[in-house]
Amino acid sequence: MSIYTLGIDIGSTASKCVMLADGKEIVAKSLISVGAGTSGPQRAIDEVLESAGKKREEMAFVLATGYGRNSLMNYADKQMSELSCHAKGAHFLFPEVHTVIDIGGQDVKVLQIEDGIMTNFAMNDKCAAGTGRFLDVMARVLEVDVKDLGRLGSMSTKYVGISSTCTVFAESEVISQLSMGTDKCDIINGIHKSVAGRVAGLAHRIGVRDQVVMTGGVAQNQGVVKALQDELGHEIHTSPLTQYNGALGAALFAFDKVNK
């Protein structure tokens, strides 16, 4: 009979769940595009249980992570920081990983991994430049869907630098470029390089060692992935499960707890 564990990652901008069977197989997952402090977490939990045809009582262990993890103190069996959970999830997907770069809605984290365990980390502080929020703001002013940024950036033919490190001032810079008639694809490419520059700076504080894996929602933007790859000089691996990585790690830790 299978042992089911549930990992819940409540971020600032999205709520994600992953249900594992026997610590190996993903039987269900859910993602709601609103995060801590909203109806998102409960809806994500309801959706993952419904899609697996399971109830809370059938979960051997539930572990919550992410910015909103403490709001589930009465529901989850344990809370852990998203740092370790992202490390765990990335190692499950890429057993040779040594550096994890996670770019979420408002956080950027770089994790150093040894034998699948996080041994050191660095995070951004009180500045959303380089995060998903930065890209949301840029997509809005460019009147494109944030999901299309990667595709559009790949069509760039000319380098356009976005020098402001502040999201608000970078937005002003983008507006100036648009008023000068600069091609949107070139601007988007410049934005990707700006994100890569900031994140690479953080990564170098911890040290970058192969394999380098990128997780979090922004890893779905191939433009950012490529720009970061160029900046760091290391190949970057991603997975279609990139946005679920924290919840996956939480479900894996939950399974470890059951097996102790």
Add this chain to the structure above:
Amino acid sequence: MAKTVSPGVLALRKVVDDVYADARKAKAEGKLVGWSSSKFPCELAEAFDLNVMYPENQAAGIAAQRDGEIMCQAAEDLGFDNDICGYARISLAYAAGKRAARKFDPETLEFIIDPNSGKPLKDENGKVVIDPATGKPKKDPKTQVPYTVLDDIHEIEALPETTEKEIAYKNFRREAIKPYKQMRIPQPDFVLCCNNICNCMTKWYENIARMCNIPLIMIDIPYNNTVEVADTNVAYVRAQFDKAIHQLEELTGKKFDEKKFEAACANANRTAKDWLKVCDYLQYKPAPYSGFDLFNHMADVVTARGKVAAAEAFEQLEKDLEETIKKGESTTPFPEQYRVMFEGIPCWPKLPNLFKPLKANGVNVTAVVYAPAFGFVYNNIDEMARAYYKAPNSVCIEQGVAWREGICKDNKVDGVLVHYNRSCKPWSGYMAEMQRRFTKDLGIPCAGFDGDQADPRNFNEAQYETRVQGLVEAMDANKAKEGNK
């Protein structure tokens, strides 16, 4: 159950209370009171029997009393940039006459209580009483406090006193200024500045002198790019010591008293040695106290190191710690599972928030850089000049790293928690490089967090908790790795 406080800690608190009380008394008697930077050679002021207050210590206290923001905002309203040190902003607002005060009704002369203040009301069984109308916990009226407002002593003193009502109002407004000692220090008659602690000091104290139209005695100690202090550097500082003595003679009308100076030097040396001995007790595993307590005891090292009472209080604390060790006890209110160095000044307005995740995870602070940084001893005035060259932000990075790595090793830490103190440009600016060196040289995890020593607007509790939790997880992984070797 009330927490027992050791005789040594009580003695240390009294020393600081007396420094503040003596300054208020001196002012009331018409004597000169000065304000001084924390690492100005206090021995010189002691030689002239001068009462001196310390704005850094004052600002830390104001921030801990949760009045840092209102005072910082007052300084910003005066035109000071919000990027400058929070201590400086608080002090400049204070020098300009601004005070945090309790709001009152001018007609009834009664304080206006903030209904959101205070602790939850508990019944005889210790259970929180819920207000049926709101569904929220009721507040215990005994713990509620008035709203805080900003007042100005110059405005107060300019109020008329022609009627009884006016006199009563004026007196009440004076009394409404918050009564804790740091909000009641006397205005300065002179300022003593030594910029070894940082460069911000220079302009901070020049501004106070200009604002209050009072003499400034400045000792300039440049940033030192080498670990050793060259003889030419010593000569530069020694010449300024001599000039400062001459300026103090002019200020006080007294001659420099060599014997009092020597006594102050002997006291300062004794206090420094005792301070180091107390700090060394953190090497025990588990430590008999929390390194956070050292931040409180720092007040004595800053405000009273030239006084014999400070040395005696530290000696009493040493005895208390010796007893604690013999009994196998600790005053740390949780079992010590991890040991960390806390790098930087604490976030004074958010101490409970700093402490909560540390306590929850069994993390004890067993190393702080203030230990070696304030433990300097000397045998003559030239050695004194050399010693005053060694302040945390005026030594080169190699010296700074050596101090910290030394205490990390001696005090057997498992990790480092680095406060990127946004108020302090040097103490946040070099932190990233320091953190990189700690990781490389010590092989232990380090976590950094943004905060501020006095301005609560620069601290985020959720971000801090995540970083502490991450540090704990990394320390766990490191311990497991070491265990498997």
